[in-house]
Amino acid sequence: MDDRTLTARALRGDDQAFNELFDIYFPRLFRFALRRVADEDAAEDIVQSTFIKAMRSLSSWRGEASLFTWLCTICRHEVHDHWQRLGRHPETASADDSPDVRSALEALSAGGDNPERALERAEISGAVQLVLDHLPGRYGDVLEWKYALGLSVAEIAARLGTSIKAAESTLTRARLAFREGYSSL
Amino acid sequence: MTPHSSDSSQGSNSDLEVAELIRAAGSRPVPGADRAARVRAAAEHEWRGQVRARRIRRWTGGGVALFAAAAIVFLAVRHRSTVAPQATPPAPTRIGSVAHGIVTAEIAGRAEVVAAGQTIAAGSTVRTDGRSRATVTLIDGGEVRIDTNTVAALVDARTIQLERGAIYLDSGATTPGSFTVRTASGTVRDIGTRFEVRAGLLRRGSRDPGARDVRVRVRDGAVQLEREGRIDRASTGTELLAHPDGTVSTRAVEPFAADWAWTTDAAPPFVVEKATLEAFLRWAAREGGWTIEWSEALRQRARSTILYGTIEGMTPAEALDAMLRTSGLSPEFAGGRLRLRPLQGER
Numbered sequence: 001m002d003d004r005t006l007t008a009r010a011l012r013g014d015d016q017a018f019n020e021l022f023d024i025y026f027p028r029l030f031r032f033a034l035r036r037v038a039d040e041d042a043a044e045d046i047v048q049s050t051f052i053k054a055m056r057s058l059s060s061w062r063g064e065a066s067l068f069t070w071l072c073t074i075c076r077h078e079v080h081d082h083w084q085r086l087g088r089h090p091e092t093a094s095a096d097d098s099p100d101v102r103s104a105l106e107a108l109s110a111g112g113d114n115p116e117r118a119l120e121r122a123e124i125s126g127a128v129q130l131v132l133d134h135l136p137g138r139y140g141d142v143l144e145w146k147y148a149l150g151l152s153v154a155e156i157a158a159r160l161g162t163s164i165k166a167a168e169s170t171l172t173r174a175r176l177a178f179r180e181g182y183s184s185l
Numbered sequence: 186m187t188p189h190s191s192d193s194s195q196g197s198n199s200d201l202e203v204a205e206l207i208r209a210a211g212s213r214p215v216p217g218a219d220r221a222a223r224v225r226a227a228a229e230h231e232w233r234g235q236v237r238a239r240r241i242r243r244w245t246g247g248g249v250a251l252f253a254a255a256a257i258v259f260l261a262v263r264h265r266s267t268v269a270p271q272a273t274p275p276a277p278t279r280i281g282s283v284a285h286g287i288v289t290a291e292i293a294g295r296a297e298v299v300a301a302g303q304t305i306a307a308g309s310t311v312r313t314d315g316r317s318r319a320t321v322t323l324i325d326g327g328e329v330r331i332d333t334n335t336v337a338a339l340v341d342a343r344t345i346q347l348e349r350g351a352i353y354l355d356s357g358a359t360t361p362g363s364f365t366v367r368t369a370s371g372t373v374r375d376i377g378t379r380f381e382v383r384a385g386l387l388r389r390g391s392r393d394p395g396a397r398d399v400r401v402r403v404r405d406g407a408v409q410l411e412r413e414g415r416i417d418r419a420s421t422g423t424e425l426l427a428h429p430d431g432t433v434s435t436r437a438v439e440p441f442a443a444d445w446a447w448t449t450d451a452a453p454p455f456v457v458e459k460a461t462l463e464a465f466l467r468w469a470a471r472e473g474g475w476t477i478e479w480s481e482a483l484r485q486r487a488r489s490t491i492l493y494g495t496i497e498g499m500t501p502a503e504a505l506d507a508m509l510r511t512s513g514l515s516p517e518f519a520g521g522r523l524r525l526r527p528l529q530g531e532r
Contacts, residue, residue: 128210
């Protein structure tokens with residue numbers, strides 16, 4: 001289900017769409033928040049507020065940016081409020097808070113052209129996981145299932161609820177998107 | 186080709202680089218199931234409220250005729266309310282509590298996360314996600330173990346409506362009355378037993394949303410499955426599979442088979458610390474589906490042996506192995522029998 005279909009169905013009260021939306025974006029948002037606050041309990045509170053606000057204004061998402069980019073914008077505000085409540089500021093900014101990288105990752109989420117700026121001194125695993133989180137749809141998941149978990153294409157197809165051929169195509173597109181995203185960092 | 190790859194589309198050097206890079210980076214960290222359950226419950230509560238509000242807004246935007254109809258209903262309700270003040274709804278009846286794991290319980294449109302030690306009210310619909318299992322201990326005795334991805338309404342202390350997924354019921358030795366499990370494809374009643382009911386088994390891979398099926402496995406005791414005027418009975422070690430076309434097939438299922446492993450995973454772990462070896466062995470045998478065979482001398486020895494440590498995360502077989510190694514006993518499995526003997530050199 002693409003983002004537009006997912007949100008349209010969730011707005012109509014479709015349980016399956018809500019569950020899919022949550023399952024796809026909760027782990028990604030949690031990591032997004034955790035990179036900024038370095039505290040799992042705080043990240044949980046932030047992501048919970050993010051989801052509640054997102055559910056309230058889901059009908060306002062128009063699809064100009066990807067759904068994940070939109071959710072990240074809400075989450076970023078929640079992170080900001082978190083630091084304000086503590087009266088402190090984060091000691092380090094997360095890699096995907098850099099305006100250059102953010103625009104690169106947003107371009108990635110939208111499936112656009114290669115961003116130009118490079119992210120310097122990023123650790124490989126951190127950068128790879130960052131790119132996986134920002135790939136559109138379930139590309140990040142299928143690449144992780146395939147290469148990090150070693151699932152077969154048939155197993156991936158079963159998880160996606162698609163045919164093996166469709167899963168192979170998704171993997172091909174996901175690899176392409178990953179290459180473009182990673183080379184832009 | 187790499188050891189992991191099996192798809193023909195992956196072959197170029199750059200594809201292999203992608204594979205290597207992701208493999209080297211490893212899996213992304215995953216937030217814990219309890220965190221996911223809490224956030225999901227809060228988000229779902231908000232989402233359902235918004236969906237309801239949107240429906241009301243759409244409905245009230247329907248025109249003058251609808252408004253007039255609503256006004257009549259409103260006046261009727263107002264008029265009635267002046268005659269008989271609206272009674273406060275009775276507090277929901279408590280039917281049990283979560284003994285292990287975490288579930289989302291929804292009642293009267295309100296969902297909340299219920300963790301171990303918290304109570305469950307009659308009429309609650311409990312849900313588990315893809316990573317969580319749980320056990321609900323019932324106030325009248327017996328327990329319900331809930332597998333992952335399950336939705337079940339606890340109608341009362343003896344009736345469960347299974348929407349999807351699987352539950353395992355242990356009616357306990359002294360529980361009065363029987364359990365009734367209703368599914369879309371039939372009703373299962375027990376006669377003092379431990380059994381599993383799984384609904385929607387065939388639907389998972391089926392494109393037909395109307396496909397209805399239910400599977401019942403009896404670990405001990407007996408149950409009956411009622412559907413469309415037909416009654417099928419199953420006793421210890423039997424599986425009934427009711428197909429969408431109305432037919433029912435039967436096959437044998439070992440009470441000690443690995444298929445039951447999820448039920449131990451859903452249950453509270455056995456507390457080893459300061460328990461007797463005998464209590465542990467009885468727990469392991471019950472969870473593993475084995476019958477213990479041991480000499481009276483060994484049983485006495487197990488009764489006086491006190492254990493320390495933890496077996497959390499182990500299967501009954503792994504826990505047995507770990508405990509017996511340190512207790513001078515050797516297990517031997519033969520079918521569903523667990524024979525215990527002293528280790529060589531021990532008396």
